[in-house]
Amino acid sequence: MRWAGMTEITGGSTLDPATVAVGDGGPTVEVEDLSREDFVRYAGASGDFNPVHYDEPFAREAGYPSVFAQGMFTAGVASRFVVDWVGVGVLTSFSTRFAAQVWPGDSLTVDGSVAAVDRSDDRTTVDIEFSVRSDGEGVVLTGTATSIYPTAKSPMD
Amino acid sequence: MPSYPLADLKARIGETKTTVEDLTVEPGKVQEFAAAIHDPNPLYRDPDTARDAGLDHVPAPPTFLRTWYFQRYRPEGVGIDFGFDLGLDPRHTIHGQQRYEYDQPVFVGDTLSGKTTLADVYQRMGSRGGTMTFAVFETTFTAADGTRVARVENTRIETEGAITDDRDTNDQSAVGRDD
Numbered sequence: 269m270r271w272a273g274m275t276e277i278t279g280g281s282t283l284d285p286a287t288v289a290v291g292d293g294g295p296t297v298e299v300e301d302l303s304r305e306d307f308v309r310y311a312g313a314s315g316d317f318n319p320v321h322y323d324e325p326f327a328r329e330a331g332y333p334s335v336f337a338q339g340m341f342t343a344g345v346a347s348r349f350v351v352d353w354v355g356v357g358v359l360t361s362f363s364t365r366f367a368a369q370v371w372p373g374d375s376l377t378v379d380g381s382v383a384a385v386d387r388s389d390d391r392t393t394v395d396i397e398f399s400v401r402s403d404g405e406g407v408v409l410t411g412t413a414t415s416i417y418p419t420a421k422s423p424m425d
Numbered sequence: 426m427p428s429y430p431l432a433d434l435k436a437r438i439g440e441t442k443t444t445v446e447d448l449t450v451e452p453g454k455v456q457e458f459a460a461a462i463h464d465p466n467p468l469y470r471d472p473d474t475a476r477d478a479g480l481d482h483v484p485a486p487p488t489f490l491r492t493w494y495f496q497r498y499r500p501e502g503v504g505i506d507f508g509f510d511l512g513l514d515p516r517h518t519i520h521g522q523q524r525y526e527y528d529q530p531v532f533v534g535d536t537l538s539g540k541t542t543l544a545d546v547y548q549r550m551g552s553r554g555g556t557m558t559f560a561v562f563e564t565t566f567t568a569a570d571g572t573r574v575a576r577v578e579n580t581r582i583e584t585e586g587a588i589t590d591d592r593d594t595n596d597q598s599a600v601g602r603d604d
Binding site: 276277278279280281296299308309310312314315316318321322330331336338339340341343344345347348350351352355356357358359360361362363364366406 | 457
């Protein structure tokens with residue numbers, strides 16, 4: 269791993285690996301009043317041009333009430349929560365399960381908590397669980413992430 | 426229902442294809458992607474902020490590898506089904522799960538390639554009746570120097586009609602595919 273041996277890496281995390289504990293909560297992320305434009309912008313940024321996400325007649329013909337967000341759009345909003353809290357570059361896993369769709373007009377709230385902490389001589393491993401709720405559908409995504417922080421060895425080691 | 430018998434699909438488990446070529450992690454694309462997911466984090470935009478966080482380069486967001494799906498990074502014939510023609514109805518095939526395991530951070534400046542293996546295919550009855558077909562694709566992304574960067578698992582689910590609530594996708598929990 270490219271971060272092996274580094275002791276200063278935080279990846280922009282706002283948690284303190286020295287004191288983090290199971291049950292700690294992270295900073296809530298909110299994204300309000302999504303629009304079709306958000307899904308179009310994600311299509312353009314990600315390369316996912318499945319028309320069910322931006323072509324209203326196509327979506328209705330397929331049996332949906334309207335277009336809906338790409339699952340990976342919602343996963344991206346969830347990743348903002350994860351990175352604001354535990355950082356990026358220190359992540360070893362990021363996993364999401366899609367439970368329901370996100371529709372135009374929905375507002376999303378992401379929050380989560382620490383599920384496990386493992387401290388060894390040279391590193392602290394933190395597992396978190398998180399979910400994305402929409403005001404329309406309830407829980408639309410559940411996920412887990414793992415991050416590893418190298419720990420400076422004390423001079424006595 | 427897929428247009429091929431399940432036994433034929435199962436016989437293809439383990440098949441591997443090159444699916445990603447020269448996926449370039451460009452600074453402008455990283456910023457555009459971060460904006461699209463509503464993430465204003467300066468880490469994705471400013472090398473000094475990245476350095477202060479202990480990172481050698483500007484990192485990409487955790488799901489940035491999704492951009493492999495731009496046509497310019499895909500070999501001919503590779504589409505949403507990773508080039509595996511499983512006969513799933515694209516209008517009623519949804520994204521069930523996505524899992525990333527990183528060996529290394531993905532940084533601006535990286536050029537990655539990827540190979541995808543059909544890891545599993547199976548069927549279950551949905552809670553409202555109808556057959557659900559699950560296809561699990563595992564993609565390994567490799568840096569230009571040959572080192573593995575990430576392993577990505579993508580689960581696609583074909584249903585027999587449009588899903589507009591969570592009842593059918595929740596059936597995954599009943600089949601033990603939760604993380």
